[in-house]
Amino acid sequence: MRHTHSCGELTVQHTTxxxxxxxxxxxxxxxxGLLFIDLxxxxxxxxxxxxxxxxxDLVNLHPESVIEVMGTVMLRSTETVNNHLQTGQIEVSVxxxxxxxxxxxxxxxxxxxxxxxxxxxxxxxxxYLDLRRPSNYQRLLRRHKIAAAVRNxxxxxxxxxxxLPILFKTTPEGAREFxxxxxxxxxxxxxxAQSPQQYKQMLMVAGLERYYSIARCFRDExxxxxxxxxxxxxxxxxSFIEAEDIYNLIEGMLRHVWKNVLQxxxxxxxxxxxxxxxxxxxxxxxxxxxxVLEIQDVTDIFAHSAFKVFADVVATGGVIKAINGxxxxxLTQGELxxxxxxxxxxxxxxxxxxxxxxxxxxxxxxxxxxxxEKVALAKALSMEVGDVVFFAAEKWxxxxxxxxxIRMDCANLLQRRGRLSIDGDRFDLLWIVDFPLLTYDDEIxxxxxxxxxxxxxxxxxIGLLDSDPHTVRGQHYDLVMNxxxxxxxxxxxxxxxxxxxxxxxxxKIPREVVEDRFGYMLxxxxxxxxxxxxxxxxxxxxxxMLSATxxxxxxxxxxxxxxxxxxxxxxxxxxxxxxxxxxHITFK
RNA sequence: GGGGUGGUAGUUCAGUUUGGCUAGAACGUCGGCUUGUCACGCCGAAGGUCGCGGGUUCGAGCCCCGUCCAUCCCGCCA
Numbered sequence: 001m002r003h004t005h006s007c008g009e010l011t012v013q014h015t016t017x018x019x020x021x022x023x024x025x026x027x028x029x030x031x032x033g034l035l036f037i038d039l040x041x042x043x044x045x046x047x048x049x050x051x052x053x054x055x056x057d058l059v060n061l062h063p064e065s066v067i068e069v070m071g072t073v074m075l076r077s078t079e080t081v082n083n084h085l086q087t088g089q090i091e092v093s094v095x096x097x098x099x100x101x102x103x104x105x106x107x108x109x110x111x112x113x114x115x116x117x118x119x120x121x122x123x124x125x126x127x128y129l130d131l132r133r134p135s136n137y138q139r140l141l142r143r144h145k146i147a148a149a150v151r152n153x154x155x156x157x158x159x160x161x162x163x164l165p166i167l168f169k170t171t172p173e174g175a176r177e178f179x180x181x182x183x184x185x186x187x188x189x190x191x192x193a194q195s196p197q198q199y200k201q202m203l204m205v206a207g208l209e210r211y212y213s214i215a216r217c218f219r220d221e222x223x224x225x226x227x228x229x230x231x232x233x234x235x236x237x238x239s240f241i242e243a244e245d246i247y248n249l250i251e252g253m254l255r256h257v258w259k260n261v262l263q264x265x266x267x268x269x270x271x272x273x274x275x276x277x278x279x280x281x282x283x284x285x286x287x288x289x290x291x292v293l294e295i296q297d298v299t300d301i302f303a304h305s306a307f308k309v310f311a312d313v314v315a316t317g318g319v320i321k322a323i324n325g326x327x328x329x330x331l332t333q334g335e336l337x338x339x340x341x342x343x344x345x346x347x348x349x350x351x352x353x354x355x356x357x358x359x360x361x362x363x364x365x366x367x368x369x370x371x372x373e374k375v376a377l378a379k380a381l382s383m384e385v386g387d388v389v390f391f392a393a394e395k396w397x398x399x400x401x402x403x404x405x406i407r408m409d410c411a412n413l414l415q416r417r418g419r420l421s422i423d424g425d426r427f428d429l430l431w432i433v434d435f436p437l438l439t440y441d442d443e444i445x446x447x448x449x450x451x452x453x454x455x456x457x458x459x460x461x462i463g464l465l466d467s468d469p470h471t472v473r474g475q476h477y478d479l480v481m482n483x484x485x486x487x488x489x490x491x492x493x494x495x496x497x498x499x500x501x502x503x504x505x506x507x508k509i510p511r512e513v514v515e516d517r518f519g520y521m522l523x524x525x526x527x528x529x530x531x532x533x534x535x536x537x538x539x540x541x542x543x544x545m546l547s548a549t550x551x552x553x554x555x556x557x558x559x560x561x562x563x564x565x566x567x568x569x570x571x572x573x574x575x576x577x578x579x580x581x582x583x584h585i586t587f588k
Numbered sequence: 589g590g591g592g593u594g595g596u597a598g599u600u601c602a603g604u605u606u607g608g609c610u611a612g613a614a615c616g617u618c619g620g621c622u623u624g625u626c627a628c629g630c631c632g633a634a635g636g637u638c639g640c641g642g643g644u645u646c647g648a649g650c651c652c653c654g655u656c657c658a659u660c661c662c663g664c665c666a
Binding site: 027029030031032033034035036038045047049051052062076077079080082084085088105106107108109111113114115117118119120121122171172173174175176194195197219221222224225227341342344345346347448449450451452453454455507561562563567 | 589591592594595598599600601615616617621622623624625626627628629657658659660661662663664665666
């Protein structure tokens with residue numbers, strides 16, 4: 001390498017030294033008889049002092065040009081020291097300069113305060129420029145450190161890193177897949193792996209005992225702020241273990257990451273919460289427990305109410321849930337409307353409410369309540385003047401999720417009013433456990449796997465598979481942080497007969513489909529399959545949250561837009577007729 | 589597949605409510621000046637397919653219909 005130092009590493013100790021630096025022109029200040037250039041590389045900035053008459057070419061350079069300079073490190077005079085700059089006590093007096101690449105005028109400013117506001121569309125089109133911003137570099141650096149800490153920890157705990165195939169086969173259940181036509185097998189397709197799930201289970205049968213990979217996964221579903229068509233999982237699987245072993249391992253791994261990346265101690269063990277409790281109290285299977293605002297069940301109060309709407313719901317097996325938006329009686333009409341829209345988006349018909357004001361309750365429904373009901377309700381929800389209470393009267397799960405959404409909306413409103421503050425570096429981690437193994441799907445008329453069909457039932461519930469399938473608990477666990485699902489895993493089925501029963505009798509997958517898609521797996525389970533289980537954590541989400549950003553696009557080098565396009569290289573793009581012919585693809 | 593928000597100069601936005609003069613501002617760019625700045629400063633100039641297509645109108649950035657793109661959410665994500 002030709003340069004002697006990085007820009008950011010220079011200090012007063014280098015004074016009088018002759019150095020060779022190379023980097024980008026971060027900023028240029030032309031004073032006519034004197035020229036300043038801030039030279040930048042990934043380590044930081046250093047001010048160059050230049051006599052413009054000696055280097056006329058430097059005067060007309062655009063920012064982001066790449067130059068190399070040789071010069072002497074000088075101590076700045078006290079009145080010219082810049083305390084905002086790491087290297088602000090020194091500067092380099094330039095004696096020689098080479099322009100390696102004069103930049104065109106930039107399509108947008110890379111100045112942090114301005115670039116933040118530039119549309120993502122523009123920034124993604126010129127992603128290689130956007131990534132030059134120090135904040136973006138820091139995010140990729142942090143992601144790298146997380147991955148490195150994870151690898152170190154797992155390596156030290158007896159894990160083998162194994163790369164598993166990305167070209168897999170289509171599976172009947174699960175997410176929509178990307179199909180890849182096979183040239184040498186006409187009319188046959190691979191599917192890009194949604195996850196290494198089945199391969200890693202085969203590794204356990206193969207006797208590896210402990211496997212991990214930082215695995216790329218592909219799902220052809222619609223995108224969100226925290227969803228990309230390709231994403232990365234910290235994927236691992238272990239043999240001869242129980243759920244407790246996974247909790248211990250992952251908690252240790254997280255502590256290692258927190259220590260190495262954030263220089264913080266993570267308090268262990270992590271809390272655990274049953275699925276049922278998470279739904280009842282927070283209206284979500286990924287509860288944000290950083291603030292209270294809990295949901296209350298008021299079904300009993302209104303079981304025999306004169307208010308027909310509530311009584312009817314209870315009579316048909318539904319529940320009445322309520323949440324107290326503490327101190328939000330100053331809701332504007334617009335905010336109330338927005339809450340109503342939220343509720344409707346979650347499947348509610350409307351959003352009943354009570355405003356608790358000095359003059360009494362203001363509500364479209366409270367006139368139907370009798371005194372006894374009002375007293376009980378006020379007590380159950382600790383209603384005080386200034387509060388607003390919202391209701392959901394629905395089937396249990398829907399009532400929970402509606403108010404779960406309202407809870408998050410209320411928290412946002414309270415934050416905007418400055419009445420609720422959530423510490424930016426607070427991380428509430430917890431395990432969600434005791435999920436139901438199966439969920440009944442009304443549309444198709446039978447049960448589907450709540451997570452995936454390989455999840456083992458809790459042993460003492462296996463007998464209920466035939467009689468009460470909905471009560472069977474799965475040995476599944478989700479890891480949740482600040483209301484975001486960081487990952488999930490389970491103890492797997494390793495018994496051929498049980499796996500077959502789940503496929504055939506419970507999930508009603510036709511016999512020939514099972515044979516075609518999972519036949520190899522069932523066969524493997526007849527040759528000494530060890531008890532095993534594992535987990536997958538979303539690296540993108542983890543990196544995003546540890547970088548204090550809500551969009552995983554911020555921690556992915558080259559993310560795709562909501563329509564799955566890469567704006568920089570313009571993919572996807574049409575294929576040539578020749579390629580299509582070779583792949584045996586014809587369009588009508 | 590559905591709903592919300594947005595698209596005006598290179599960038600970020602105002603202008604759309606109530607259709608009406610040559611569509612503005614800041615930053616950037618270009619030219620000039622400037623030896624201690626670090627968001628340098630001062631003077632001047634250029635820069636527009638108002639996303640695209642159609643319609644209404646004497647007249648459309650603004651109203652109507654369609655469409656494309658971005659983004660957020662619902663569905664979906666075993």
